[in-house]
Amino acid sequence: MISVKNLYHDYTGKGLYAVSDVSFAIEEGEIFGFLGPSGAGKSTVQNIMTGLLELQKGDVLYDNQSIKNMKSGFFNRIGVSFEHPNLYSKLTGYENLKYYGGLFDVPTENPVKLLGMVGLEDAVNKKASEYSKGMKQRLVFARSIINNPEILFLDEPLSGLDPSTASVIKEIIVSKKKAGCTIFLTTHNMFVADELCDRVAFINEGRVAAIDSPRNLKLEYGQKSVKVEYKDEDSLAGEVFFLENEKDRTEFNNLIASRNILTIHSQEATLEQIFIKLTGRGLA
Amino acid sequence: MLKRFMNLFYQDIKVVIRNRFLTVVLLLAFVIAGLINFVIPQNVKITPKELFFDNTAERVWEKELVKRGMEKDRFYYSRDELYKAVQNNKSSLGIMAEGSLENTTFTIIRQGTEPEEIINVLDATLENGIREFRNLEKAEYYEVEFLRPRSEPIPFNKNLIPVVLVFEVVMLGFLMIAVMIFQEKQEGSIRAYRVSPGGVLEYIFSKASVITLLGLIYGGTIVVLTRGLGIDYLSLTALIVLTSILITLMGLLLSVFFRNISEFFFIAIAIMMASGIPIIAYMYPSFAPPFMTWIPSYPVVFGVREILFPTGKEGFMAPLVWILLLENTVLFAASYWAVQRKLLRGGR
Numbered sequence: 001m002i003s004v005k006n007l008y009h010d011y012t013g014k015g016l017y018a019v020s021d022v023s024f025a026i027e028e029g030e031i032f033g034f035l036g037p038s039g040a041g042k043s044t045v046q047n048i049m050t051g052l053l054e055l056q057k058g059d060v061l062y063d064n065q066s067i068k069n070m071k072s073g074f075f076n077r078i079g080v081s082f083e084h085p086n087l088y089s090k091l092t093g094y095e096n097l098k099y100y101g102g103l104f105d106v107p108t109e110n111p112v113k114l115l116g117m118v119g120l121e122d123a124v125n126k127k128a129s130e131y132s133k134g135m136k137q138r139l140v141f142a143r144s145i146i147n148n149p150e151i152l153f154l155d156e157p158l159s160g161l162d163p164s165t166a167s168v169i170k171e172i173i174v175s176k177k178k179a180g181c182t183i184f185l186t187t188h189n190m191f192v193a194d195e196l197c198d199r200v201a202f203i204n205e206g207r208v209a210a211i212d213s214p215r216n217l218k219l220e221y222g223q224k225s226v227k228v229e230y231k232d233e234d235s236l237a238g239e240v241f242f243l244e245n246e247k248d249r250t251e252f253n254n255l256i257a258s259r260n261i262l263t264i265h266s267q268e269a270t271l272e273q274i275f276i277k278l279t280g281r282g283l284a
Numbered sequence: 285m286l287k288r289f290m291n292l293f294y295q296d297i298k299v300v301i302r303n304r305f306l307t308v309v310l311l312l313a314f315v316i317a318g319l320i321n322f323v324i325p326q327n328v329k330i331t332p333k334e335l336f337f338d339n340t341a342e343r344v345w346e347k348e349l350v351k352r353g354m355e356k357d358r359f360y361y362s363r364d365e366l367y368k369a370v371q372n373n374k375s376s377l378g379i380m381a382e383g384s385l386e387n388t389t390f391t392i393i394r395q396g397t398e399p400e401e402i403i404n405v406l407d408a409t410l411e412n413g414i415r416e417f418r419n420l421e422k423a424e425y426y427e428v429e430f431l432r433p434r435s436e437p438i439p440f441n442k443n444l445i446p447v448v449l450v451f452e453v454v455m456l457g458f459l460m461i462a463v464m465i466f467q468e469k470q471e472g473s474i475r476a477y478r479v480s481p482g483g484v485l486e487y488i489f490s491k492a493s494v495i496t497l498l499g500l501i502y503g504g505t506i507v508v509l510t511r512g513l514g515i516d517y518l519s520l521t522a523l524i525v526l527t528s529i530l531i532t533l534m535g536l537l538l539s540v541f542f543r544n545i546s547e548f549f550f551i552a553i554a555i556m557m558a559s560g561i562p563i564i565a566y567m568y569p570s571f572a573p574p575f576m577t578w579i580p581s582y583p584v585v586f587g588v589r590e591i592l593f594p595t596g597k598e599g600f601m602a603p604l605v606w607i608l609l610l611e612n613t614v615l616f617a618a619s620y621w622a623v624q625r626k627l628l629r630g631g632r
Contacts, residue, residue: 051478052478080476080479087476088473099294103292
């Protein structure tokens with residue numbers, strides 16, 4: 001289990017905290033989403049958890065052992081996929097994986113197999129500098145799982161990917177979870193979080209605003225609504241009604257009775273709507 | 285650790301080859317060896333070129349000097365011609381001989397910028413020439429003794445080998461390690477290394493080994509092409525290896541404190557210029573103020589010269605190796621701290 005306890009981080013040294021009193025726990029084998037807009041403190045927390053940033057105040061515990069006391073062997077257990085592709089541009093995709101794999105003391109995956117898994121089988125011997133942004137993103141993701149990590153840190157892993165490639169990566173993430181891997185997923189994409197995460201934490205201005213499963217958050221903070229499309233003279237019109245609201249319910253009934261209804265869809269609140277409700281700002 | 289070191293070493297070798305560092309080093313080595321062997325002369329006259337007007341009867345001085353091998357085009361046939369020639373050639377001076385053989389008067393026409401030492405040497409040469417010419421006995425005012433059996437004088441072109449060897453190794457090593465570090469910073473690949481089990485030691489050793497290998501390829505190529513195989517390659521290798529490691533550690537130590545190569549540029553120029561100061565002492569051995577001898581490249585360049593052109597000097601290698609080992613130890617400790625604190629853990 002991973003426990004993050006009362007984490008603070010100040011880049012300036014003037015008491016201006018980028019992250020303030022952040023606490024949460026991640027169960028083994030769970031996909032934990034860290035959801036927030038740019039600059040909210042997501043990457044700062046992830047960087048402290050992976051040892052990239054020094055621990056200033058608070059603690060991060062892996063199976064009750066503080067990250068402060070972790071030796072280099074700890075890095076055999078984790079994999080990190082960075083938001084911004086950071087590769088050796090002069091080396092090929094294969095070489096990037098081969099040499100990175102050579103740093104670990106644990107058995108590593110075959111680079112060619114990994115490249116095939118992320119759809120880069122045709123670019124094995126191509127230099128990373130010749131990769132597109134999406135290809136680089138996939139190579140960074142492949143690198144993060146080369147040591148079969150127990151804990152996987154993914155920072156915007158689907159950013160810049162087309163829907164079909166994103167779907168392949170999502171499948172790999174789910175398969176890793178099924179194999180027992182604990183996954184910390186940092187994103188501002190509510191759909192990705194909703195689809196993949198067992199639980200999500202909303203972070204805004206360096207503080208955690210809410211933590212729960214997407215379903216529970218929707219039940220707790222969301223409002224059920226119905227979207228109706230109808231014919232208004234020659235044009236198509238649509239309206240959303242919150243049926244828990246009496247006025248909306250009356251209007252909905254009147255509309256059904258008086259108009260030529262084309263479609264009716266029930267819909268639940270999105271994570272983004274809940275985020276806005278809790279923090280007063282959007283995720284973009 | 286050895287496995288990780290070898291892994292990093294192969295990776296760095298590939299990066300170096302793909303960055304064309306090896307091509308540059310080999311090309312430079314061949315160009316420099318070519319210049320030394322075929323372009324730079326074996327002897328260079330550093331004093332002004334003497335031009336003559338022999339106004340003595342039957343031009344006895346001119347005849348004698350031509351007989352001794354002096355080029356005819358250095359003689360002019362009137363005072364005006366000589367003045368004009370000296371005026372046109374700024375690195376020349378004129379000598380006009382007048383009167384008879386027994387009573388010749390020489391007039392020296394100067395540019396005005398020649399050091400007095402040059403004029404004094406010319407004065408002594410003329411005086412000696414006159415005595416010889418008049419079949420007078422040559423006066424011997426001194427005797428010469430040698431510390432060691434006299435060695436062959438080093439030709440001017442070959443005398444440059446230690447300079448190009450040491451200072452190019454220093455310059456290339458310093459720049460190449462900086463380029464490698466800033467490339468890793470810019471690409472962000474260093475961040476990926478930071479979340480791997482890779483440590484500081486193997487990181488430093490790998491970089492130092494790659495730069496040292498380049499230094500050996502560069503130095504070896506130049507020395508084989510200019511001096512052949514008959515020198516003490518073991519000692520030469522030891523000096524190149526220790527110097528390359530030293531400069532790599534210095535480059536590492538400094539480059540981690542800068543964000544990009546533009547910020548690093550000025551300090552790099554300063555360090556390279558400081559490292560090059562001992563060239564002055566190498567070219568003008570009488571000028572070696574104490575501060576100059578403290579620059580690490582100073583003893584190395586003279587050590588390399590002794591290896592390439594032995595004068596029989598004994599026991600110079602051991603103290604030199606000890607000094608370099610001590611400097612390497614100090615710089616290793618400093619660069620280890622800097623790489624760990626600024627580059628690999630909790631850095632920028």
